[in-house]
Amino acid sequence: MDHAPHGGGGSSLNHLAFSATVHCLTGCSIGEVLGMVIGTALGWSNSATILISIALAFASGYALTLLPLLRAGMALVTALGLALASDTLSITIMEIVDNAVVLLIPGAMNAGLSDWLFWGSLVVSLVLAGIAAFPANRWLISRGQGHALVHKHHGHHH
Numbered sequence: 105m106d107h108a109p110h111g112g113g114g115s116s117l118n119h120l121a122f123s124a125t126v127h128c129l130t131g132c133s134i135g136e137v138l139g140m141v142i143g144t145a146l147g148w149s150n151s152a153t154i155l156i157s158i159a160l161a162f163a164s165g166y167a168l169t170l171l172p173l174l175r176a177g178m179a180l181v182t183a184l185g186l187a188l189a190s191d192t193l194s195i196t197i198m199e200i201v202d203n204a205v206v207l208l209i210p211g212a213m214n215a216g217l218s219d220w221l222f223w224g225s226l227v228v229s230l231v232l233a234g235i236a237a238f239p240a241n242r243w244l245i246s247r248g249q250g251h252a253l254v255h256k257h258h259g260h261h262h
Contacts, residue, residue: 121242124251128194128241129234131168135160136202140226141217150213154206158199165195169254190254193240198233205229 139160143153166187173183205228206212212225244250 117242117246120245120251121238124190124241124245125194125234125238127168127251128165128191128237129198129230131165131191132161132195132198132202132233133230134168135162135164136199136230137226138164140206140222144215144217144222150207153213154203158203161199161202162195165191165198173254186254190244190250193244193250194237197237197240198230201236202229202233205232 136157139157140153142148143156148156166184169187169191170183173186174180178186206225209221209225209228212221215222215225241250245252
């Protein structure tokens with residue numbers, strides 16, 4: 105672990121990065137699980153299932169950041185710009201790791217919805233995706249970017 109350069113800020117930086125990662129992972133997970141369920145239920149190919157999962161993960165990831173900003177009265181264009189700036193790197197890392205893990209686990213992409221392998225591989229892949237995205241979120245926040253931008257506009261603390 106690297107330490108905050110000005111001392112004392114490390115734990116709050118880690119806390120903010122952790123909450124940003126969990127927040128982003130929650131949004132990603134909603135879309136990822138929906139996509140996997142839809143693709144698997146409809147018997148789509150692995151690539152079509154992954155594509156819809158990625159699209160829905162980005163959509164739900166951004167939506168989770170957008171909604172509180174819009175509720176606070178921010179203009180859509182401004183809120184969208186903040187969501188794109190704060191979440192794109194994190195969601196991208198999560199989706200790469202998440203889908204790579206699901207593809208690497210033997211049989212995971214062919215598992216049915218009632219199969220423990222389907223849900224188990226999804227959980228493992230999302231946890232690893234969150235771990236992978238944490239350093240990126242921490243780095244962005246330490247530079248006043250990423251969720252630090254969004255955090256300034258939230259009327260509450262997580």
